[in-house]
Amino acid sequence: MLAILMYAVCGLLHRPLLLVLQGARMLSQLSLPDAGSTWLNLLAFVWFLLCWVGYTHYARHRARDTACLASVLHLYRQDWMSRLLMREQRIADASVIGNLERNTAFFASSTLLILAGIITVMGATDRAQNLLHDIPFVANVSRQMSEMKLLVMLGIFVYAFFTFSWGMRQYNFASVLLGSAPLVGEKQVSEIERKAYAARAATVLSMAGNEFNLGLRAYYFALAGLTWFINPLFFMITSAGVVWVLYKREFHSRILSAMMYSPTGGLLQQDKVD
Numbered sequence: 001m002l003a004i005l006m007y008a009v010c011g012l013l014h015r016p017l018l019l020v021l022q023g024a025r026m027l028s029q030l031s032l033p034d035a036g037s038t039w040l041n042l043l044a045f046v047w048f049l050l051c052w053v054g055y056t057h058y059a060r061h062r063a064r065d066t067a068c069l070a071s072v073l074h075l076y077r078q079d080w081m082s083r084l085l086m087r088e089q090r091i092a093d094a095s096v097i098g099n100l101e102r103n104t105a106f107f108a109s110s111t112l113l114i115l116a117g118i119i120t121v122m123g124a125t126d127r128a129q130n131l132l133h134d135i136p137f138v139a140n141v142s143r144q145m146s147e148m149k150l151l152v153m154l155g156i157f158v159y160a161f162f163t164f165s166w167g168m169r170q171y172n173f174a175s176v177l178l179g180s181a182p183l184v185g186e187k188q189v190s191e192i193e194r195k196a197y198a199a200r201a202a203t204v205l206s207m208a209g210n211e212f213n214l215g216l217r218a219y220y221f222a223l224a225g226l227t228w229f230i231n232p233l234f235f236m237i238t239s240a241g242v243v244w245v246l247y248k249r250e251f252h253s254r255i256l257s258a259m260m261y262s263p264t265g266g267l268l269q270q271d272k273v274d
Helices: 002-030 037-064 071-082 092-121 124-132 142-177 191-229 231-253 254-260
Strands: none
Touching: 037 071, 037 142, 037 191, 037 231, 071 191, 071 231, 092 124, 092 142, 092 191, 124 142, 142 191, 191 231
C-alpha cells in the first residue's frame, strides 16, 4: 500500500519537478551583463534616484486629493487637537507625543550606528571585498566601484539621520504647542482662535509624522541598495519593487481602509492636505 502511494505521488510530481529543473537549467545558462560596467552602474543609480525622488513627489501631490495614510492621519490629528481643547487633563496627550518622539529618536540613534558601520567598512574595503566574494551571486567588481556603492549607502543613511532628527525636533515643537493650548474655561480665547490652534497643532504633528515617514522610506530604499552589490539589474528591479510596496501600503492598504471606514458615516470625507 505504501509503495503504491509513493508511486502515485511521484507520478503527480514528475511533471512539475521536470519543469523546475528545466527552468533552473535555463537560468544557469542565462548570462547577465557585466556587473562592473560603469555605464550599467550609472544607469542603475539614476534609475534608483528616479524611483525614490519620483515616488516622493508623486505621493506628496497625490495626497492632496486622494485618500492615503498621510492625509487620513492628518484628519485624525485635527480631531485629536480639537478634542484636546475639551479636556482639562492633557497628560495622556503629552504621553502620546512623547512616545512618537521616542520612536523617531530610536531610528535616529540606530542610523548613527549604521553610519559608523559603513564608515568602518570603507576603511577596510579590501577585506570587505574578500568577504563579499565568498557570498554566492555577489558580482566581482573593482575596489573603486565598491567604494562608490558604499558612498551611496552612506549618503542614504546621512539623509535618513537628518530626516529623523528634524522630525524629532518637530515633535518637540508640538510639545511646546501642547503646553500653550488654551484652557477649557479660558474666556479670553474665542472659538475661532481655538479652531486656529487645533489646525496649527495638527499641521505641526503631521509635518513631524511626514519626516518620520521620509526617514522610513530611506530605510526601504537602502534595503534595495543592498542588492546593488549583487548585480545592477537586481538593484533596478528591487528599486521598482520598493516603489510598488510603498504605493500599495500608502494608498491601497487594509489599514487605510480600516481608518477610513466609519459605522455611522461610511467613508471619511477627504480634505485637501498639503
